[in-house]
Structures are given as structure tokens and as C-alpha cells.
Amino acid sequence: MKQEYQSMLQAGIEKKYRVLEEEIEKDIIRRIQKAGKITSAADWQLQRYMVLGHSTEDVEAIVRQAVGGSWADTFKLYDEVIEQEYVRSKAIYEQVNAYFVPYEQNYELQQITNALIQQSNDELSNISGSLGFMVDVGGGRRVFTPLSEIYNGYLDNAITMMASGAFDYNTLIRQVAAGLAASGLRTVDYASGHSSRVDVAARRALLTGMGQLAGQISRMNGQALGTDKYEVDWHPGARPDHAKWQGRVWTWQQLVDVCGLGSGAGLLGWNCRHSYYPFLEGVSVRNYSDEWLAEMDRKEARKVPYRGKEYNAYEATQKQRQMETAMRAQREKAQMLKQGGAHPDDVLVARCKYQAMLDEYKEFSRKFKLPEQRERIYYDLRGRVAPSQRTYKEYKIAEENRGKVVIPDAKINSFFLKPGAKHAEEFFDVGYTEKDGKRLRRDILAQYNENRAVDKKELTDGAERFSIFMELGSAGKRKTFRIVWQKDSADAKPRLITGHREG
Numbered sequence: 001m002k003q004e005y006q007s008m009l010q011a012g013i014e015k016k017y018r019v020l021e022e023e024i025e026k027d028i029i030r031r032i033q034k035a036g037k038i039t040s041a042a043d044w045q046l047q048r049y050m051v052l053g054h055s056t057e058d059v060e061a062i063v064r065q066a067v068g069g070s071w072a073d074t075f076k077l078y079d080e081v082i083e084q085e086y087v088r089s090k091a092i093y094e095q096v097n098a099y100f101v102p103y104e105q106n107y108e109l110q111q112i113t114n115a116l117i118q119q120s121n122d123e124l125s126n127i128s129g130s131l132g133f134m135v136d137v138g139g140g141r142r143v144f145t146p147l148s149e150i151y152n153g154y155l156d157n158a159i160t161m162m163a164s165g166a167f168d169y170n171t172l173i174r175q176v177a178a179g180l181a182a183s184g185l186r187t188v189d190y191a192s193g194h195s196s197r198v199d200v201a202a203r204r205a206l207l208t209g210m211g212q213l214a215g216q217i218s219r220m221n222g223q224a225l226g227t228d229k230y231e232v233d234w235h236p237g238a239r240p241d242h243a244k245w246q247g248r249v250w251t252w253q254q255l256v257d258v259c260g261l262g263s264g265a266g267l268l269g270w271n272c273r274h275s276y277y278p279f280l281e282g283v284s285v286r287n288y289s290d291e292w293l294a295e296m297d298r299k300e301a302r303k304v305p306y307r308g309k310e311y312n313a314y315e316a317t318q319k320q321r322q323m324e325t326a327m328r329a330q331r332e333k334a335q336m337l338k339q340g341g342a343h344p345d346d347v348l349v350a351r352c353k354y355q356a357m358l359d360e361y362k363e364f365s366r367k368f369k370l371p372e373q374r375e376r377i378y379y380d381l382r383g384r385v386a387p388s389q390r391t392y393k394e395y396k397i398a399e400e401n402r403g404k405v406v407i408p409d410a411k412i413n414s415f416f417l418k419p420g421a422k423h424a425e426e427f428f429d430v431g432y433t434e435k436d437g438k439r440l441r442r443d444i445l446a447q448y449n450e451n452r453a454v455d456k457k458e459l460t461d462g463a464e465r466f467s468i469f470m471e472l473g474s475a476g477k478r479k480t481f482r483i484v485w486q487k488d489s490a491d492a493k494p495r496l497i498t499g500h501r502e503g
């Protein structure tokens with residue numbers, strides 16, 4: 001399938017469904033946030049109604065606003081197919097002196113086109129009518145849950161649990177954000193029970209119809225031009241069973257028998273990006289020679305190692321798509337946490353993880369010489385997700401150091417940040433609170449550097465003690481602390497012993 005179609009899909013229908021996903025996630029978070037502000041249990045019922053009431057109408061309005069007017073997009077896409085596949089084939093007709101019927105007079109083609117447009121639009125309305133998320137129903141089992149149940153059951157339940165004190169706000173917002181982002185807004189086919197992300201489903205609905213139209217046009221052209229041969233186009237990273245027949249010339253019957261035309265798994269089937277064009281013996285020249293195809297087959301089959309695994313061309317493109325989906329989910333999660341007013345530390349970690357995934361994606365794409373497709377990750381400019389360079393650098397060092405040293409939970413939570421403990425006030429003075437355990441741990445990890453160890457002291461049992469001075473605290477409040485570590489033997493991991501303000 002031509003790049004033009006892909007770009008139009010990405011800028012149109014796919015984008016609309018991605019915006020819809022974001023809008024619905026935001027709406028759910030907004031409602032939890034509202035519920036988080038309920039303080040009195042007395043008017044709980046009334047408050048709950050204010051949080052959840054009218055949700056059905058609200059969601060309908062969100063869907064209408066986000067994907068309304070998709071018909072115009074569908075027409076534009078099909079117009080493009082007619083232009084690219086039919087109008088432009090006029091040149092071949094002239095070359096062999098055949099009569100070309102303009103589209104305006106080609107009633108058969110118009111009928112086919114209209115039927116396929118109708119089919120695509122029907123599928124798009126089915127998608128918009130069966131929305132939901134895959135929700136964890138306990139024990140890690142995830143079940144497709146329609147939007148109406150998300151609002152009336154899942155959300156209601158979560159809010160009730162929060163009001164009863166079974167969950168605290170931060171835990172809840174973290175769970176919901178992670179769950180929704182990992183699932184993504186989905187549509188379900190109730191007949192098969194199979195669900196897919198809405199943008200993927202919308203893309204498939206249109207690509208399938210457009211592919212069929214392109215195929216019909218090629219067949220029509222072939223018959224009008226008096227040939228029974230067709231050339232299938234070639235693209236890199238084709239799935240293995242399509243790679244076998246791409247780039248070659250086949251008869252109509254072979255397109256069916258060899259390439260699986262008409263079947264879901266074959267040519268012009270699910271997610272197939274191949275097309276075929278009439279091939280006129282003595283007039284047409286093959287686009288790809290047998291030698292070139294053989295050379296490409298060899299190249300594409302070659303396995304390239306990357307971080308302990310091996311990927312051929314197809315596997316690499318699959319891996320790249322998975323990375324894009326994961327990054328999009330991480331991005332949404334970070335945005336939801338921020339919007340829901342989660343603990344700043346949770347937001348920061350989510351943003352740094354996103355940046356780390358983006359770095360990995362860049363490196364993978366470069367290694368396999370694949371173009372980066374960032375429009376599949378972010379589709380608008382709302383909200384910067386990447387953290388500042390300084391924050392990210394500290395995060396990376398902390399992550400690297402995490403496995404190198406031992407910082408017992410008790411030291412952080414029952415000592416440094418425990419009100420009344422010996423040095424707690426020193427930590428509170430520089431901006432930490434009781435709830436900042438994870439942040440303090442990361443700040444310490446980010447500044448851990450054995451080259452800066454001072455006051456080394458051998459203990460009698462062969463253990464070694466040393467100090468590292470660190471600047472700890474919130475921006476503007478930072479002060480110097482002495483953090484004391486101990487290595488129990490030459491190859492033991494240093495463990496945190498104590499710490500206090502100094503200077």
C-alpha cells in the first residue's frame with residue numbers, strides 16, 4: 001500500500017482515535033480527582049452522584065467530538081485511491097491504444113467504490129459503538145470492559161474504596177493510570193470476543209477497504225488492457241509468508257493460489273501493504289529483477305544481534321512497532337499521573353522511564369537502519385513529557401547504582417524520614433516529607449560515587465566504612481549531608497549505615 005495512504009491515515013482517522021483515547025483517559029482521571037476531594041463521608045452518596053452522574057451523556061459527547069466527521073476522511077482516502085490507482089493508469093491505456101473510461105463515466109467502478117466506502121464507515125461506527133478498556137479483574141486476569149461499566153462499576157468501586165480508606169489517593173491514581181495506559185482504548189468484536197486498540201482497528205477498517213478497491217481497479221485495468229498477468233510490488237520488512245511472493249509477476253489465478261488473494265492472511269488481507277498492477281508482456285518492464293530479489297531476500301533474512309537477541313528485517317520492524325506502542329502507553333501514563341495530581345515523584349519516574357524508552361528506540365532504529373516513526377508515539381504537542389536533562393541524568397545514574405548498593409527501607413522510612421527520629425528534622429528542613437522515601441532513595445543513589453568516598457576506616461572484622469558527602473533536598477533548600485556506608489567484606493555491596501547534616 002502506497003506511502004501516501006499511510007500518511008493520510010496517520011494524520012486523519014488514526015489521529016482522531018488516538019485523541020479520543022486520551023480524552024477518555026483524561027475524563028476518568030478528572031472524575032477520580034474530583035472524588036479525591038470529597039472529605040465528608042456524610043454526603044458521600046450525593047458527592048458520588050456528582051462525580052459519576054451523567055457519565056453516559058458525557059462520554060457520548062466526547063466520542064462525538066473526537067471522531068465526529070470521520071465520513072469526510074473516508075471519502076478523501078478513497079478519492080486518493082481512485083486518483084493513484086485509476087486516473088494515473090490512463091498513461092498505460094494510451095501506450096497500448098486502449099480506451100480509458102474516465103471515473104465519472106465508469107459506473108461499475110463507482111458502485112464498487114461506494115460499497116467499500118459504506119463498508120468502511122459501518123466498521124468505523126461499530127468501533128465507536130463498542131469502546132472499552134482491558135481491566136484487571138484480579139489475579140492479573142484482564143477482561144474487556146465496556147466504557148459504561150468502566151464508569152458505573154470500576155470507577156465507582158475505586159472511588160468507594162478510596163472513601164473507605166482501603167486505597168489512598170496516590171495508590172489508586174497510580175493503579176488506574178497504569179491500567180488504562182497499558183490497555184489503551186479498545187474496541188471489541190462481540191462475535192469473536194477479540195479486542196484491539198481503536199486506532200489500530202480504524203486503520204484496519206480503512207486499509208482493508210482501500211486495498212480491496214486498489215485490487216479491483218487493477219483487475220479491471222488488466223481486463224481492459226487484455227492481460228492476465230500482474231506484478232506484485234515489493235516493500236522491506238514484509239512478513240515472511242508475503243516475502244515469498246512479493247516483487248514477482250503472477251497470473252490472476254496464481255494471485256489467488258500462490259499469494260492468497262481473497263483470504264485474510266493473504267494478499268490484500270489483514271494488514272497487508274502489498275498491491276498488484278497489470279503487467280503487459282512486451283510493454284511492461286519488471287520493477288524488480290530475480291537477482292535483485294534474491295539479494296534482498298538474503299539481506300532481509302540476515303540476523304543482527306542486539307542486546308542479547310537477534311532480529312532479521314521483519315522481526316526488527318515488529319520490535320519497532322512494539323516499542324512505539326509501549327512508549328505511547330508510558331507517555332499517557334505520565335500525563336494521567338500529572339493530571340491526576342499524583343505524587344510528584346511518581347510523575348517524575350514515569351517521565352524518566354519514557355525518556356529511557358525513547359533513547360532505546362532511537363538506538364534500535366539506528367542500529368537496524370529503520371526510520372523512526374514518532375508520529376505513532378505522539379500525535380500532538382500538548383504537554384511535554386520528557387524530563388529536564390538534569391533530572392534525567394540523575395535518574396539514569398540512580399538506576400545504574402540501584403543494584404550496586406543496599407539501602408534498607410527501614411533506614412529511609414523508619415529513620416531518616418520518621419518524625420521524632422534522631423536526624424529526621426534535618427531531612428524535613430531541606431524539603432523532604434514523610435512520603436518522599438522513594439525520592440530520597442533516588443537522590444542518594446544519584447550521588448553515590450565510590451571515587452568520592454572519604455574518611456575510610458577499616459573495622460576490626462575486615463569490614464570497611466566510608467562516607468560520601470551529598471547535596472540533598474529540594475531546589476533552593478539543598479544542604480550537605482554525610483552519608484555513611486559499610487562494606488562487610490571485600491566483595492560485599494556497600495550498605496547504608498546512617499546519615500546526617502554536616503556543614
Ligand SMILES: [Zn+2]
Pocket residue numbers: 238242266267268271272273274
Ligand atoms: Zn502483504
